[in-house]
């Protein structure tokens with residue numbers, strides 16, 4: 040591979056030549072079979088009977104399986120056992136897996152699928168969040184975070200506003216659909232090539248379903264063609280199905296969902312319905328917030344509870360609100376189980392509070408950016424979150440000041456107001472929105488990571504760690520970290536595919552924490568290897584050079600050498616050092632481990648310290664809205680984002696740009712629509728619109744906040760995967776501003792997420808008739 | 810089954826195909842050219858892009874049998890004698906993240922630059938608008954294309 044400056048993605052050379060290997064590219068033996076899943080087409084029914092005989096007779100079909108054929112536990116729910124691998128007595132959503140087929144070709148599998156006969160007794164289905172809430176039976180009892188006295192603060196407030204706010208779901212649209220390849224080995228051995236963000240969980244569930252111990256199931260993840268949370272738990276499903284078929288047929292089985300199936304039947308971002316009451320002063324200081332967050336979990340728990348909790352932890356975003364009651368409830372519907380998606384509930388909570396701030400500004404006739412500033416968490420006071428954690432190293436005011444200047448916010452806002460006065464059909468909007476995002480898994484025990492590092496006698500380094508690569512550049516950052524710790528050149532380091540046999544019992548690569556945790560584990564492993572080498576090198580120098588002696592503390596690893604810092608002529612290459620250590624029978628391999636210190640939370644009290652630190656960012660977006668069609672053009676976006684000391688600036692920028700655009704997609708064009716029977720209507724790229732190259736801002740300025748190292752993290756960096764997603768909310772707020780301009784900002788537009796062209800037109804119409 | 814032939818990445822290849830075999834599947838499963846990817850199966854994402862008689866085409870929407878006697882180039886063919894300047898700048902500027910969209914994106918950009926060596930930003934956006942990318946937000950890709958055209962004045 041190229042040995043250039045190497046500041047690019049570790050797979051970049053494979054990406055640009057089309058040689059990067061994804062699941063579907065792995066060469067398979069000629070006996071490999073195609074797996075297919077038969078999905079329920081009714082949302083809620085009892086299974087009266089089924090007949091697989093005709094399907095089994097189809098030429099080329101090797102197996103047709105039902106729940107009865109599962110040797111182990113019929114569950115693939117990651118936290119709660121409420122998600123059957125194959126439906127047994129009832130189906131609870133369209134897209135619930137019922138049967139599995141293995142065949143020698145896609146066509147045979149398809150034919151067999153068409154011959155499966157099922158008799159259902161249909162039951163009433165709950166197909167919307169509103170309907171579920173009307174029935175009044177939450178999936179779990181509501182959770183609360185309470186601080187201060189919201190009731191009396193609302194009574195005392197100069198102004199009170201209240202309302203309802205909806206945020207829509209979002210399809211992940213990773214370019215590589217769900218896929219897995221399972222290869223049976225001797226006895227119970229099963230090798231699983233998965234597109235999964237959580238190989239250890241894939242391993243656990245495959246083992247449980249096959250009824251074999253974990254030590255015979257090996258899960259490997261080389262890379263994913265995008266994940267975004269969609270493969271945090273639901274990549275498991277495909278792997279489990281393929282493993283079942285492989286175990287039964289004793290042949291390799293590959294399942295790849297086609298786009299339509301992936302989009303229709305797998306989980307998405309949770310839609311939320313948020314009810315609120317906010318009390319504020321004449322100056323726009325938010326003193327009281329009563330907010331009720333409701334999420335649509337779909338038919339099974341999946342990660343819904345943790346996602347709701349993160350929404351609650353972000354319901355106040357960047358703002359100090361002394362009297363607050365945050366209530367959160369998860370509701371069950373007969374839809375595919377919703378799952379993790381970049382931001383993990385954060386976007387829903389943050390969008391709600393940003394909408395409230397926007398309303399306050401409009402009500403008071405003040406600038407919304409200024410209202411935001413007035414409510415930001417303070418540096419020394421006004422810095423306690425509703426759940427009791429202090430916001431330390433708060434960069435919000437700093438970022439605000441810098442971004443206001445670099446984006447020329449005030450000047451442009453005046454120009455926009457002038458433009459809007461002159462133009463009847465085109466309206467412009469501008470908005471600033473901040474993000475304060477808590478970093479750590481809120482389920483505290485998940486904050487652990489492992490690594491296994493080998494130094495070979497040729498001076499090259501192989502790094503294994505528990506994180507998975509989905510495009511976010513984790514392996515690239517890990518490579519940089521390992522090179523720096525060893526003082527080695529980047530091209531001496533290779534990061535291996537993630538594999539449960541090499542790193543066991545890992546957490547998902549999620550919560551933006553991949554680099555923070557695995558980077559630290561890698562560092563820990565390298566520290567041990569270096570500690571083994573140091574005495575050997577010191578002895579070597581002392582034998583060779585005599586006095587004054589080289590002390591262990593004098594030795595540094597730098598530029599591919601081990602050097603005596605006080606006597607620079609004493610140096611040997613890393614390769615020589617490795618060889619010396621090898622000859623002295625010293626291990627050049629070490630296991631590293633890390634656990635994030637000091638994170639805990641108690642839901643009984645609603646208090647704790649759930650986050651190791653916070654990441655901050657801010658964006659200003661300007662849009663042009665055609666009020667006759669509802670079409671939106673993003674004219675300019677300015678972002679200033681805090682990543683601590685960036686480990687790989689190109690990677691971090693990419694995360695910020697891509698995250699923002701994905702956030703914009705959620706806020707604008709990405710709309711999930713179902714028919715009254717529960718079928719997803721927007722199930723392919725021709726009806727579900729993610730941003731294209733033509734939809735991005737005309738001018739896009741992205742800056743990293745400089746000179747603010749993050750204490751206590753790997754190389755003083757900060758997590759970056761999720762936080763920028765929420766900056767896309769500034770685009771939604773800008774659209775709302777443009778709509779509001781059509782009524783001279785005197786009336787409150789009714790706008791939810793997503794603001795599709797259609798929704799914008801409705802909002803404009805309503806404003807006229809108000 | 811019908812025997813057809815086409816020129817794939819400069820080499821004449823013969824193959825028996827069923828009339829309903831899709832070009833993308835034939836290229837990936839039978840010809841060993843894995844760079845075209847399946848992203849949607851419906852002509853909307855551009856991941857399966859190949860050059861058919863020097864024009865980009867969606868190989869998921871074409872029956873292999875239709876390509877009898879024609880010329881097909883995939884990213885493997887483009888990269889045969891080393892990286893092109895476009896691939897190089899994409900590499901240097903680290904434009905991709907998961908990389909799944911890369912083969913299609915590179916072919917679309919290659920076609921654009923062949924037709925129009927000095928496109929405007931808008932023209933680049935339009936040329937790439939049929940290639941979906943979920944990771945990058947497109948900006949680095951577009952910027953790299955534009956920078957390359959500046960270099961080659």
Ligand code: FES
Nearest residue numbers: 848849852855869
């Ligand atoms: S796979 Fe052909 S266009 Fe998407």
Ligand code: FES
Nearest residue numbers: 906907910942944
């Ligand atoms: S880099 Fe992942 S889809 Fe483009």
